[in-house]
Amino acid sequence: MKLPPLSLVSYSASLKLTLFLFLLFGAGSILWHFTEHELKNWLITVPMLLLALNLMTALLTNKIFRFQGWLLLFHIGLLLILLLIGISQVTKLIGNVEVTNGSVYDSSIAQWQQGVLHPNRLDDLQFRLDGFSINYAPAFGLPQRLDTQAKLIWLDESGVLKSGIVGDNIPLEIHGYKFYTTFNKGFAPMFKWIPHNGEPVQGSVHLPSWPANEFNQSSDLQIPGTPYKLWLNLKFVDTIIANDRPSEFRIPNEYTLVVRAGENRQELLPGESMVLDSGRLQFLGLNTWMGFQIHYDWALPWLLAVSLLAVFGLGGHFWHKFAPTPWLDEDNK
């Protein structure tokens, strides 16, 4: 194997280059905030890759690492951190999914971004949302979200049915996928479509997130197997989340659903129907939905371990560096 010219290796391992790359990394991190370009992640990735290269060549060529084991440990830790971040990027998955209260999680409506090497198993996961609560309390004249709790029933890795409460800092974990409750939630009108020909079907529509979209509680409903696209709007006067007292997200006591099909506009109460040419749409009532954040990253425990290893190495290095000379001289100077 032919080695690259020595000058190139020593230049790649240079401490001056390290300092330059640190500055590049810092500049990239700041610039990252001020650009929306699709390639903006490279502002961070390129300096990290160059730092990894610089560190690797330094570890191979710099003699200081042969004599200072703790310093070597710290720098190996840093290199492993960079390596694991890279592996994490190509194997992780981040996504979100909305689940209707009382319904099972449906991977087909989940949205996610995954690394090229991620073995996607979202279809294998099964859980049901059996109710949730989100509490609020007034703070400085505005409601502030307190705790979020969701009751779930799920099938674990060995196929055993389990139930429990998750929320805030405690996610549901199945097959390495973590489902975190979020503040994202809203109302879900439920319908039954009874066609003249065929079997009735039941479903729900997730209205925009509450209270972020308090004044825009409308959505479209495509009736299955028909060209009908209806416009829905939820109307109620209840104060759900109060500014001046503790409150809990809940279904309003009284509400109507405005349904518009072309020129045909009706305000439906629970149980009422709208008759269309090919069938009847019955409004069953109001339900709720909750948004979950999905996270998968197998590299995380390793990242934590090597980070701690690196800090341990750093501590050992400084200890050995400073221990031979006292913090103050014998004459206390």
Add this chain to the structure above:
Amino acid sequence: MEQEQLSLWLAVVAYVIAGVLAIFGVVLHKKFNRSIQGFMWAGLMLHAVAITLRWIRLEHGPYLTMFEILSSNLFTFMLFFAVIYWRYPPIRGSAAVVIPLLFIMMAWMMFTPHDAGMIPASFDTIWLWVHIGFGKIFMASVLVAVGLGGVIVLRKYLWAEQRFSNLPSNERLDDLAFRFMALGLIFDSLMLIAGALWAHDAWGRYWGWDPLETWAFMTWLVLVITLHLRSTFKLTPERGAYLIFTVFILGFLTFYGIPFISDAPHQGTFG
């Protein structure tokens, strides 16, 4: 509530007297060490009473509002410095730099609304305590380094050279300052790791480059650059001191500037 306010005011008065005595001690070339130490510890005890009373009243620790963060940080920094002051007599003169720096925090704290805040659910984790604990030790270490660096820089001026003549040489102060910077790097690294663990539990991601995370990383990076520069190039104590100031200013702005701009102690905390 009144006892709480009274204790806090008395604590600030004690700190201010300690700081003023430290300055007079340097200017008049007199030793007020016992008095300074006494006022620092008296202030710390009164401050501890004020924090405890508020803790009992609100049923949560001092980490939620800007007032609480300023108060608990001031307490930690003062405690850290008081221990150093007691343990290392030769560098006591640096109190004339360190305590006046803390006057800024005291003034800010007293003029910040003392209202109570609500605890977000994401704060219900042990990692919050670990994260902020490491952060406080990091900043306190850098603060002591700033005090030592401040003496080095002030010595450039003839009047100050004589005033600080009873402190160790610039080279020795520089060595000590960088020991505290090294300690700072360890605790800053641990703070970032604990913060990542907290963020992962709270928001499902360990690092999101939010403004506070970005600037916390920048502070870490500049701290690393500072230590790297010192080991790569033979920096003069004065240049080393300016680098220490840079780290402190960046750390201070990250601690207080970013949350101040984003109206929350940790942007991304409140959803």
